[in-house]
Amino acid sequence: MKKGTGYLLNSLLISFLPWPVLWLISFFYFGGDNAEISKFSFTWLLSALASFIMVLAVLVFNLARLIERFGYSKGDVARLHLILGENFENVNLLKTVRESIHYHFTFWGIYATASLVYGSVKSTLFVISIVIGVILLSVVMLPVFVFLIEIPVLLYFTSNGELDKVRGLFTWAIEVSIASLALLGFLRFIALHGAIPPEYLGVSELRNLLQLAGDSTVFMDLFLLSFLGILSGITGYLGAKRSKLPVVVLFAIGILSIFTDVHLLGLLLY
Incomplete structure (x- = not known):
């Protein structure tokens, strides 16, 4: 003890x-x-x-x-x-x-x-912005998560009939993706309709997030990745033993998320 x-x-x-x-x-x-x-x-x-x-x-x-x-x-x-x-x-x-x-x-x-x-207000905005940034980065990393974690885990544990042991992993993917969708909607609303005091926009992390959400094309790419994240989590959570369909669906989600990431990266770099 x-x-x-x-x-x-x-x-x-x-x-x-x-x-x-x-x-x-x-x-x-x-x-x-x-x-x-x-x-x-x-x-x-x-x-x-x-x-x-x-x-x-x-x-x-x-x-x-x-x-x-x-x-x-x-x-x-x-x-x-x-x-x-x-x-x-x-x-x-x-x-x-x-x-x-x-x-x-x-x-x-x-x-x-x-x-x-x-100061307290700016530091709160700073920390919140960092947390939001990490959540959005998580959905951007969806291809890595699908191909290196979800598909191997699904294949291994369904073959052993032990999928219940790892359902928490897919639940986590769903929760993070839903949080990403909600945060994107909130940031989009603030970027287009909100009035933030200029001194708070001095927090560069917050300003960058609002700029991303205000760009319609970037917003749609992040929105799509979040939706695909939810779909991948649901697919893995409901994956049935000896069924190849969930793996096929996850593979398709992974491919689509790669194309979305490439398009998003092109927007951010150019």
Whole structure:
């Protein structure tokens, strides 16, 4: 059990400590010459603490969902250290828990750092823009996902009659693609009809997203990729044992997404 507690604490500290260390080094070595880094204040500290508590709550919720995949209930997250100790030979569980902790604290650290430099509103827009960009990039990577992950997984697990074990993968593809569609619609509306204060457009990541959504051709390519992502997820989720049709459909989706990506890349480069 001590192994589980040690592993959990190690994961938390490795993910958390680099951020305050980075801020302290930046303040002591560069604060005097950099007005932005010198903005350490009680208000910023409260903002960082509040965002830390929120991220910690989300982390606990996601860890509760994560251990469900390994046969535990959400309530068992309260004894996560014991679960890790009982399953210390389960490399997949240990790796997944550590990665989840790392991603959540990285998100918090980026937000708190951006808040220090840009202020609370701009930093929120910055982080939201980064998250949206990652989601849109995920659908752009659809050909890779289809040919290197979905089709091999479908062929292997349907041949063994174990498709239920990987349905979560296809559910994830559906969820990300639906999120992409919703975000594209929102960005499109803001780009065409919204009135954003000029000072917030100084966040280049947000400005670039609005420019992409405002371009009708780029928007349609991203919309099509998102739709194909939903279709690929549904196809894999409903894939039947010994049926070749889902593989054929996924192959067709992969080919169409390649052509769409090439067209989109041409628009962005020229």
